[in-house]
Amino acid sequence: MLALAGLLFFQYSIQHGLITPPMRVVLGLGVGIFSLAASEWLRPRGYRSTPEGLAGAGVVVLYAAIWAGHSLYHLIPMGLAFALMILVTAACGLLAVRHESQLVAVLGLLGGFATPLLLRSDADRPIGLFGYVLLLDLGLLAVGRRKRWPWLGLLGLLGTVLLQGLWIGVRMGPDRLPLGLGILGVFAVVFTASGFLADDGEREVSRLGQAGGILVPFLFSIYFAARVDLGPHLWPVAILLAILSAGASWVGRKQRTPWLGLAAAAGSVGVLAVWQLRARSSEASAWESVAIAVGLAALSHLFVELDPDPAGMEGPAPAAMVSAGGFLVILVLAAAASSATAPRTWLCGWLALSVLLYRHAAFPERETLQLAAALGVAGGLSLELVIHGESPSFPPIGLFLGVSVAVAALAQVAALVRRGAEVRKFADYGAAALAGVLSLSLAVSSAIPRLGPGLALGVPLVLGVLVLLAAARRGAGILSLGALVSTAAVHVAWTWSRPDLPADPAQARVALVIVFASAAVWVLWPFVAGRALQADRVAWYAAALAGPVWFFPAKRLWSVGVGSGSIGLLPILLGALALAAAEGARRAPVRDESVRKGALVGFAAVAICFASVAIPLQLEKSWITIGWAIEGLALIALWRRLDHAGLKWLALAHLAAATVRLFPTAALLDSYPRSGTPFLNWVLYTYLVPAAALFASARLLAPDEAGRARAWERELYAAGRPAGAVGATIAGIFVVFVWINLAIADWFAEGPHLTLRFGRSPARDLTVSIAWVVYALTLLGFGMIRASSGLRWLSLGFLVVTIGKVFLYDLGELRDLYRVVSLVGLAISLLLVSLLYQRFVFRRKPGETP
Numbered sequence: 121m122l123a124l125a126g127l128l129f130f131q132y133s134i135q136h137g138l139i140t141p142p143m144r145v146v147l148g149l150g151v152g153i154f155s156l157a158a159s160e161w162l163r164p165r166g167y168r169s170t171p172e173g174l175a176g177a178g179v180v181v182l183y184a185a186i187w188a189g190h191s192l193y194h195l196i197p198m199g200l201a202f203a204l205m206i207l208v209t210a211a212c213g214l215l216a217v218r219h220e221s222q223l224v225a226v227l228g229l230l231g232g233f234a235t236p237l238l239l240r241s242d243a244d245r246p247i248g249l250f251g252y253v254l255l256l257d258l259g260l261l262a263v264g265r266r267k268r269w270p271w272l273g274l275l276g277l278l279g280t281v282l283l284q285g286l287w288i289g290v291r292m293g294p295d296r297l298p299l300g301l302g303i304l305g306v307f308a309v310v311f312t313a314s315g316f317l318a319d320d321g322e323r324e325v326s327r328l329g330q331a332g333g334i335l336v337p338f339l340f341s342i343y344f345a346a347r348v349d350l351g352p353h354l355w356p357v358a359i360l361l362a363i364l365s366a367g368a369s370w371v372g373r374k375q376r377t378p379w380l381g382l383a384a385a386a387g388s389v390g391v392l393a394v395w396q397l398r399a400r401s402s403e404a405s406a407w408e409s410v411a412i413a414v415g416l417a418a419l420s421h422l423f424v425e426l427d428p429d430p431a432g433m434e435g436p437a438p439a440a441m442v443s444a445g446g447f448l449v450i451l452v453l454a455a456a457a458s459s460a461t462a463p464r465t466w467l468c469g470w471l472a473l474s475v476l477l478y479r480h481a482a483f484p485e486r487e488t489l490q491l492a493a494a495l496g497v498a499g500g501l502s503l504e505l506v507i508h509g510e511s512p513s514f515p516p517i518g519l520f521l522g523v524s525v526a527v528a529a530l531a532q533v534a535a536l537v538r539r540g541a542e543v544r545k546f547a548d549y550g551a552a553a554l555a556g557v558l559s560l561s562l563a564v565s566s567a568i569p570r571l572g573p574g575l576a577l578g579v580p581l582v583l584g585v586l587v588l589l590a591a592a593r594r595g596a597g598i599l600s601l602g603a604l605v606s607t608a609a610v611h612v613a614w615t616w617s618r619p620d621l622p623a624d625p626a627q628a629r630v631a632l633v634i635v636f637a638s639a640a641v642w643v644l645w646p647f648v649a650g651r652a653l654q655a656d657r658v659a660w661y662a663a664a665l666a667g668p669v670w671f672f673p674a675k676r677l678w679s680v681g682v683g684s685g686s687i688g689l690l691p692i693l694l695g696a697l698a699l700a701a702a703e704g705a706r707r708a709p710v711r712d713e714s715v716r717k718g719a720l721v722g723f724a725a726v727a728i729c730f731a732s733v734a735i736p737l738q739l740e741k742s743w744i745t746i747g748w749a750i751e752g753l754a755l756i757a758l759w760r761r762l763d764h765a766g767l768k769w770l771a772l773a774h775l776a777a778a779t780v781r782l783f784p785t786a787a788l789l790d791s792y793p794r795s796g797t798p799f800l801n802w803v804l805y806t807y808l809v810p811a812a813a814l815f816a817s818a819r820l821l822a823p824d825e826a827g828r829a830r831a832w833e834r835e836l837y838a839a840g841r842p843a844g845a846v847g848a849t850i851a852g853i854f855v856v857f858v859w860i861n862l863a864i865a866d867w868f869a870e871g872p873h874l875t876l877r878f879g880r881s882p883a884r885d886l887t888v889s890i891a892w893v894v895y896a897l898t899l900l901g902f903g904m905i906r907a908s909s910g911l912r913w914l915s916l917g918f919l920v921v922t923i924g925k926v927f928l929y930d931l932g933e934l935r936d937l938y939r940v941v942s943l944v945g946l947a948i949s950l951l952l953v954s955l956l957y958q959r960f961v962f963r964r965k966p967g968e969t970p
């Protein structure tokens with residue numbers, strides 16, 4: 121209250137001119153000194169609150185008087201005013217220590233930090249300013265240490281950060297950057313050291329101040345990295361980051377606060393990320409980024425070498441992982457965003473950081489770091505190829521691919537020399553992932569189509585073999601399957617992205633040899649890779665799929681390089697390879713008979729598929745549809761010998777696909793010109809060969825399909841009916857019905873192509889109706905012979921549809937007595953049909969199938 125009264129009195133005197141400026145300053149100084157003296161006089165006499173209030177009021181009045189004497193009235197020079205305020209602050213500290221007055225201590229702290237703000241001038245004197253702040257902080261820390269007030273250090277840190285922020289944001293220019301970094305470093309050392317002097321009871325609060333002293337400079341460093349005017353280099357800031365990171369890791373180790381090193385690592389990563397966003401793309405800046413990233417990551421990793429045992433958050437491991445992994449991601453993204461820098465610069469950084477991660481993975485429970493490192497390098501190389509493959513600064517594509525293969529091979533070597541089962545396992549996975557990702561990047565790169573077959577197809581084959589090596593060591597068939605997909609994807613992409621291939625049959629022949637070699641490698645790999653891989657059924661599946669996968673690029677290459685006249689030989693060769701593999705699987709030393717059976721089924725199914733494709737492929741007309749139908753029948757026959765549910769469903773899928781493709785679309789009908797021979801033409805075998813395959817498949821399925829149902833198929837076969845056989849029969853009936861209509865349409869058609877016309881044509885309409893009736897009666901006959909009510913019901917359905925067509929459509933063109941006679945004939949026909957169906961259809965005999 122006394123301070124408030126003094127301030128109001130000064131305000132009143134100024135407004136009314138009662139006291140001159142010099143008198144106001146002198147009076148203020150006198151009131152302040154008197155208040156301090158009065159507080160000292162009252163304190164020994166048993167008073168507690170009153171002396172505290174007087175001392176606080178005196179301090180406030182003294183600060184106000186000195187500030188007014190300098191800033192308002194210009195009566196006190198800057199130096200003298202600064203010295204007087206320091207004197208007041210020191211007096212506050214002494215009084216606070218002597219009388220254990222926290223109020224006086226807080227007022228002294230506020231006044232001390234307010235002094236530079238109250239007495240600011242246009243001159244920039246950072247050394248004097250922060251020298252004063254340093255002395256003030258040392259005093260505050262000393263008072264806090266002596267009186268056990270650790271919060272005093274926290275308040276001092278806040279005040280220091282405020283003044284640092286104001287000076288850096290307002291005053292500091294590019295020429296003062298080293299000075300600013302030095303100021304941040306000095307205060308970080310002061311507050312870090314203060315944390316070691318705290319007693320046990322004050323340790324938690326002191327550690328907060330210690331952590332703040334180390335980590336706050338990282339925020340300023342991010343600001344420095346974002347300022348373009350501070351220059352093109354990050355070296356000065358990086359030196360401070362190195363000192364702070366080392367200090368944070370050392371303090372974290374000593375104080376058992378490992379999160380401090382983790383926070384410092386995250387801060388360093390953030391600084392480089394911000395600088396990389398605004399840095400100009402150049403070779404020099406790239407090397408600078410690489411050197412800083414590797415240096416800071418190595419510094420964090422040094423503490424892992426000193427303390428390797430803690431595997432979780434209790435040691436320096438998290439900081440090292442964040443540092444190396446974070447910098448690796450930044451360098452990969454920086455390379456992707458930079459088109460002016462050669463890939464070799466970034467590759468050096470990726471490899472160096474990966475080496476740190478691989479070394480770190482040798483310690484317990486950190487094995488997965490190898491996989492992260494391999495994916496980082498693979499991602500960097502892949503992005504370089506995909507994004508910058510056409511850039512002028514990009515190296516020769518052959519050289520780049522050679523280096524990529526060398527890096528993938530280096531990962532294989534690293535996996536071979538690893539010690540420990542878990543460490544070696546993830547090293548193998550990392551090596552496989554690196555080669556697989558590099559291979560997939562070739563499939564989407566725009567630079568690949570302009571390459572010859574040696575590089576475009578040979579490099580992915582080599583990368584795929586590297587993955588197969590890892591698969592053999594691990595006994596992991598999934599890696600073989602992944603290698604198959606990645607390698608074949610590149611081969612398919614290159615083959616179909618070369619529209620100029622027909623102009624160079626020699627290249628097509630070279631590519632065909634590589635494609636055949638690739639298929640042979642995957643087919644034969646389980647036989648040469650050892651028992652570990654032979655025990656994995658997925659490896660056998662990958663081997664079986666190799667032929668079908670490479671068949672499609674091989675078909676185009678064969679047509680260009682060898683000629684389509686012998687195209688049927690292609691599936692025969694691939695089928696022979698699969699058949700030989702099936703015989704090898706029968707003799708292979710596979711302990712698990714279920715795995716052996718799966719291999720036999722896979723290879724035999726592929727051999728059958730190729731054999732069934734060869735003839736229709738050579739004939740050309742609708743070869744895919746016919747081939748699928750024959751494949752389905754052959755697979756059903758194999759299923760009869762080898763009870764494997766996958767064979768049955770694969771066969772049904774082929775049959776269903778063939779049935780769908782036989783739907784009479786315009787694309788199908790316009791594919792081939794009309795033949796001069798009615799009925800005996802390409803439409804006949806295109807439809808009736810698949811129909812025969814469907815009926816034969818149904819015949820083979822019916823006896824055993826329901827009885828062989830697996831547990832997961834029980835619901836489908838709950839009624840005991842052979843669902844697949846029924847579906848194949850219905851599909852066959854549909855296909856034959858479509859052929860009947862197409863054959864009639866071809867008989868009456870005109871022009872070079874078969875077309876479906878829906879206009880009025882009495883002769884054609886009558887022929888269709890007669891054919892439908894004959895077809896319905898034929899189904900009735902088969903239904904009676906096979907004692908199948910299902911076929912009889914289908915015949916009834918066809919007959920009803922035919923009668924409706926005749927009644928509603930065909931008779932619409934007749935007039936007068938012709939219409940009467942036709943209706944009488946239709947009525948008599950309906951009566952006869954009803955008698956026939958009542959006599960032979962709806963009366964079910966004992967033992968008759970539904």
